[in-house]
Amino acid sequence: MKKIFLLLVFIFSFFHLLCQTKKLHLQVRLPLQVDLQKAEIIYPLRTEEQKATAVNFGLDALVNYQLNKFSIYTGVGFFRNKFNIRRAYDHQALNVGRDSLPIGTNTDNYIYSLLRLPIGTSFTFMENKKMNLKVGADFLNNFSFRRKYNGRVPFEGANTVYNGFAYFGHSLNFFVNLSNKFIEIEPYARVYHRYKKDRFLKENENETITRYFDAIGLSIRYSFNL
Numbered sequence: 001m002k003k004i005f006l007l008l009v010f011i012f013s014f015f016h017l018l019c020q021t022k023k024l025h026l027q028v029r030l031p032l033q034v035d036l037q038k039a040e041i042i043y044p045l046r047t048e049e050q051k052a053t054a055v056n057f058g059l060d061a062l063v064n065y066q067l068n069k070f071s072i073y074t075g076v077g078f079f080r081n082k083f084n085i086r087r088a089y090d091h092q093a094l095n096v097g098r099d100s101l102p103i104g105t106n107t108d109n110y111i112y113s114l115l116r117l118p119i120g121t122s123f124t125f126m127e128n129k130k131m132n133l134k135v136g137a138d139f140l141n142n143f144s145f146r147r148k149y150n151g152r153v154p155f156e157g158a159n160t161v162y163n164g165f166a167y168f169g170h171s172l173n174f175f176v177n178l179s180n181k182f183i184e185i186e187p188y189a190r191v192y193h194r195y196k197k198d199r200f201l202k203e204n205e206n207e208t209i210t211r212y213f214d215a216i217g218l219s220i221r222y223s224f225n226l
Contacts, residue, residue, distance in 0.1 A: 025064040026224045027073070032057050033190075033217035039085045052084035054109075060118060062221075069124040071134075074117070079142070081112040081168075089149045090200050094159050105152045110201070113146035114168055122177060134177035142168040142195070149200065162200060169195030169208065175219070184221035190214060 033056045041048045060077030091105045120138025127133075147162045175188035194210045197203035 025066060025071075027062040027064055027075075027184075027221050028224075029060040029062055029077070029186075029219050029221045030057070031060070031079070031188075031217050031219040033215050035081075035083075035215045037083055037085060037214070038211070039083070039087065041087050050085050050087070054082045054084045056081050058114075058116070060116070062118070064223075069127075070121065071124075071136075072119075072121045073138075074119045077116050077118065079114040079116050081114055081142075082109055083111075084109045086151070087201060089151070090202055091154045091158060091160075093200055094149070094162060095154070098158070103154055105154055107149050107151040107201075109150050110198075111148045111150070112144045112168060113148075115143045115145055117141045117143075120173075122175075130180065132177075132179045134179065135175070136177065137172060137174050140171050140173070142170060144168040147198070147200065167196065169193070173217075177221075179221070179223075182223050184219075184223070186219040186221060187217070188219060189216050 035054045035056055037052045037054060039050050041050060056079065058077055058079035060075055062073045062075035064071055064073040086106055086108060088104060089107050089110070118138050118140045120136055122134040122136025125133045125135055143165060144167075145163065145165045147164075149160045151160075153160060171190055171194070172192040173188045173190050175186050177184050177186045179185070191213055192210075193212070193214055194208050196205055197207045197209060199205045
């Protein structure tokens with residue numbers, strides 16, 4: 001987490017200098033998201049469907065370019081993606097050379113730490129002296145750099161974390177934006193979500209899962225007056 005924080009500080013400083021020279025608009029976005037989760041757990045003789053909800057959050061640094069009523073933006077961010085699904089995980093793969101006991105271990109939940117790269121656009125639908133109303137969409141490419149599996153462990157001190165950089169998936173959000181000069185309130189819905197399966201959950205990572213309208217959220221943006 002400390003490394004991600006330092007990375008975001010560096011990127012924020014870089015964007016700040018960029019905005020000063022190019023007269024762009026710098027923003028920080030804080031998303032809070034409720035995920036409606038579903039997973040199919042395959043057993044030898046049956047398939048079980050589990051459903052859960054989870055609250056996830058993140059932090060984005062954005063550069064926004066305004067052109068009349070349209071704006072486009074891009075940036076970089078961090079997102080904590082937690083799944084409240086109970087399922088078996090491969091403890092031996094997480095403890096190579098230390099774990100030779102083929103006993104069952106289950107997660108209570110599992111968490112992906114994601115680096116995400118958003119790109120989006122919005123259109124100013126209504127504008128007055130006090131408030132602006134915008135509608136828009138953003139597309140997010142997500143990369144996982146840390147996975148954590150919380151639950152039973154095969155022995156004391158067993159590793160439950162995998163640190164490795166890999167493409168996680170992508171998603172599309174639609175949003176409505178209410179803004180004044182500095183603060184913007186942005187309710188949104190995730191209308192498309194595609195992400196890779198996880199080998200530590202005994203899945204084939206060459207396969208993906210696709211879901212529609214599976215999350216709603218609220219973002220707060222702060223714009224810096226440069």
